Every structure is written in C-alpha cells, then in structure tokens.
Amino acid sequence: MASVKERLAEFSREAHELYLNQSVPYLEDPPDPLQFYRDWIGPNKPCIIRNAISHWPALSKWTPEYLRKKVGSKVISVAVTPNGYADAVDGDRFVMPEERKMSLSAVLDIIEGKVQQRGVFYVQKQSSNLLEELPELANDLEPQIPWMSTALGKSPDAVNFWLGEATAITSMHKDHYENIYCVISGEKNFILLPPTDRPFIPYGNHSNHYVPQSKPYTPTVTIVTVSLCQVCISQLFTVRGMMVPWIPLDPLDPDLDRYPQYGRARPIHFIVKAGEMLYLPSLWFHHVQQSHGCIAVNFWYDMEYDIKYNYFQLLEMLCGFPGST
Numbered sequence: 001m002a003s004v005k006e007r008l009a010e011f012s013r014e015a016h017e018l019y020l021n022q023s024v025p026y027l028e029d030p031p032d033p034l035q036f037y038r039d040w041i042g043p044n045k046p047c048i049i050r051n052a053i054s055h056w057p058a059l060s061k062w063t064p065e066y067l068r069k070k071v072g073s074k075v076i077s078v079a080v081t082p083n084g085y086a087d088a089v090d091g092d093r094f095v096m097p098e099e100r101k102m103s104l105s106a107v108l109d110i111i112e113g114k115v116q117q118r119g120v121f122y123v124q125k126q127s128s129n130l131l132e133e134l135p136e137l138a139n140d141l142e143p144q145i146p147w148m149s150t151a152l153g154k155s156p157d158a159v160n161f162w163l164g165e166a167t168a169i170t171s172m173h174k175d176h177y178e179n180i181y182c183v184i185s186g187e188k189n190f191i192l193l194p195p196t197d198r199p200f201i202p203y204g205n206h207s208n209h210y211v212p213q214s215k216p217y218t219p220t221v222t223i224v225t226v227s228l229c230q231v232c233i234s235q236l237f238t239v240r241g242m243m244v245p246w247i248p249l250d251p252l253d254p255d256l257d258r259y260p261q262y263g264r265a266r267p268i269h270f271i272v273k274a275g276e277m278l279y280l281p282s283l284w285f286h287h288v289q290q291s292h293g294c295i296a297v298n299f300w301y302d303m304e305y306d307i308k309y310n311y312f313q314l315l316e317m318l319c320g321f322p323g324s325t
Contacts, residue, residue: 004318008199009264011315015196016266024048024192024270024278033150040279041151041178044308046192048270049277058140058184059275062295064108067137072105076133077125081168084120088171094206094244097122104134111165111293122164130161130297137161145180145277145299152178156299166292172201172247172285176309177300179280183272186294190278191251192268193285198315200265201285205243205322245322251287283312 002010016022030052031039040047053059079086079097086097098119107123109115123129131138144156157177172191181188193201249259256263272278280286282303290296303309 005199008315008318012196012199012264015194019043019045020194020196021045022266022268024268026050030147033147036147037151041281044195044281044283046268046281046284047279048272049279050275052145052277053141053182054275056141056182056184058137058297061140062137062184064112064293068105068108071134071136072103072108074104074134074136075101076104076107076123077129078102078107079122079124079168080119081122082119084122084165084167084169085171086122086124086168087173088169089204089206089246089248092204092206094246107163111163120165120167122162122168124160124162124164124168124170126158126160128158128160130159134161141182141297148178148180148299148301152301154301156180157302158300160298160300162290162294162296162298164290164294166290166294168290170286170288172249172251172287174283174285175300176282176303178282178303179278180299180301181272181278181280182297182299183274183276183278184295184297185274186291186296187274188272188278188291188294188296189289190268190270190272190280191287192270192280193251193265195283195285195312195315197265197285198312199319200261200263201247202249202259202262203245203319203322204248205245206248243322247285283308 025047027047027049028051030049039045078100080100081095081097085095088095106115107121110117110121125133138159143159149155172193174195249255249262251267254262
C-alpha cells in the first residue's frame with residue numbers, strides 16, 4: 001500500500017497533468033468578469049493581463065520628480081534590513097525588519113544614490129498603505145479593479161504601494177487573498193508554486209528575532225500562524241522568542257541536500273513588466289525580487305473560505321504543518 005508521502009506526490013503530479021500550466025499565460029485585454037471567474041479564479045490559476053491599466057495616469061506620472069512634488073514630505077513606514085530579507089528565515093531564526101518612519105523624499109534619495117545609508121530600504125507596509133499613508137496618489141489609479149470586484153462581488157480589502165531597492169527580497173510565502181499586482185515602473189521577478197506543490201515545500205518552527213540598524217534589540221511584533229497574510233506580522237501581538245512557522249528554503253538557491261523533496265516541485269519563473277498586471281491566486285506560494293526603484297500597487301481581495309480552503313487545510317495537516325495535530 002502506498003505511503004502518505006507517495007500519495008501526496010501523486011496528488012501534485014495529477015494537478016500538473018490535469019489543469020496547471022507550465023508557464024503563466026498572458027491575456028491581452030481586461031477580461032469579462034464572468035469569464036475571468038470561470039477561467040482563472042475558479043480553477044485557482046495565475047495569469048498576466050497586458051492592457052488592463054494602460055489608462056492609469058500613474059504609469060506616466062509616477063516619476064521620482066512627480067512623487068517628490070506631490071507627496072515627498074509625507075511620512076511613511078519603511079522596512080529596513082541588513083541584507084534585504086524582511087520577514088524571512090536566517091539560520092534558525094525568523095528575522096523581522098526594523099520599521100522606520102521617513103519622508104518619501106528621503107526614501108527616494110536613498111534609492112537614487114543621493115544619500116548613503118546602512119541597510120536595504122523597502123516600502124512594503126501592506127496594510128492598505130497607499131490609502132492610509134499616500135492618499136494623494138489615489139486619483140492616479142482606480143480605487144479597485146472593476147471587473148475583479150464584479151467577478152468576486154466585493155471590493156478590495158487593501159490597496160498597497162511598493163517601492164524599494166533591487167536587493168529587497170520577499171521570501172517565499174502564501175497569502176489568503178486574491179491578489180491583483182500591478183507594476184507601475186520597473187519590473188518584478190516572481191517565482192510561483194501552486195498549492196498542490198505543498199508536499200515539497202518545507203516548513204520549520206523558528207524563533208522570532210528583530211535586527212535593527214542602530215538600536216539595541218527590542219521585542220517586536222510577529223505572526224502566530226502563517227495561515228494569515230504577511231501583513232499580520234506587523235499587526236498581531238507577540239513576545240520575544242515566540243516560534244514562527246515559516247519556509248526556510250531559498251528558491252533562488254535551494255539546498256536540496258537538506259530539502260530533497262523540493263527537487264520534485266515545479267516552480268514557475270517569470271517577469272511582470274511596467275504596465276502589466278498579475279493575477280496571483282490565493283494560497284499560491286510566491287517569492288519576489290524587483291528592479292531597482294520599481295514601483296507597484298496591488299489590490300488584495302479576501303479569498304472565499306470555501307471547500308478550496310478546507311482542502312488546503314487538510315493538505316497542510318497531511319504534510320505535517322508545524323503545530324498541526
């Protein structure tokens with residue numbers, strides 16, 4: 001009789017054979033809402049839409065000069081790390097960034113090389129920071145993606161603004177959101193893995209740690225369970241040393257001696273360029289890099305906690321998710 005591990009491997013193989021693509025398909029124009037739900041949201045498959053945001057003023061307006069003039073004096077939240085990895089595993093620790101309050105002009109000075117500072121800087125607050133911290137920019141784009149809101153029957157839960165250095169990395173994780181990710185300038189490099197590859201993705205329990213640039217160690221906020229979105233890292237309470245379940249593997253340089261099962265995963269590598277929009281389905285694992293000074297905006301729509309969520313929770317348990325019983 002086949003073992004659970006063998007059954008899980010077969011489960012992943014069948015998903016790739018039956019309905020998953022080997023690359024991320026392109027759509028040339030904004031889709032019909034019903035068709036988009038039927039072809040992409042329902043099957044939980046990513047795609048890139050090329051001409052969905054071409055009418056946004058942000059695509060031509062959001063130069064460093066414009067941002068300085070429009071919102072340069074606004075104080076925003078900025079993640080600062082020694083090596084570019086925020087909310088990521090370093091050795092056996094889950095390392096969190098220092099969060100600084102800085103003017104947007106000060107961030108642009110660092111990105112443009114006008115000012116030298118220790119660390120890697122990344123505007124990545126995620127808690128609808130575009131609307132909360134930079135509402136003056138909201139008129140340069142749409143408040144929601146109309147056909148996506150129609151398809152899901154809801155408005156986005158958050159609209160996030162991203163700006164950072166090329167060395168800022170988003171470590172591999174998943175979110176419980178339907179994610180519409182729009183690149184305004186530069187480009188984003190994604191690595192995606194479908195939820196059905198979960199049997200090959202390692203998790204571990206790691207003690208939380210905070211690495212400030214210029215201050216002694218202080219307790220900070222972290223996440224209790226990664227079944228919540230990454231933004232919860234900065235919203236839930238914690239104590240120093242709390243164990244955090246997170247993915248220790250770096251998909252850019254996977255240690256297959258330590259994590260041999262990852263060799264059976266089928267990651268998809270691709271680039272989202274300026275003016276393009278990525279539909280990143282809920283529960284897909286993703287790792288993100290960017291070109292220097294890349295600007296992006298994403299819309300998070302809460303996923304439906306339906307049978308898809310039930311099945312994934314069962315998969316997590318079968319895979320031995322840390323803390324599961």
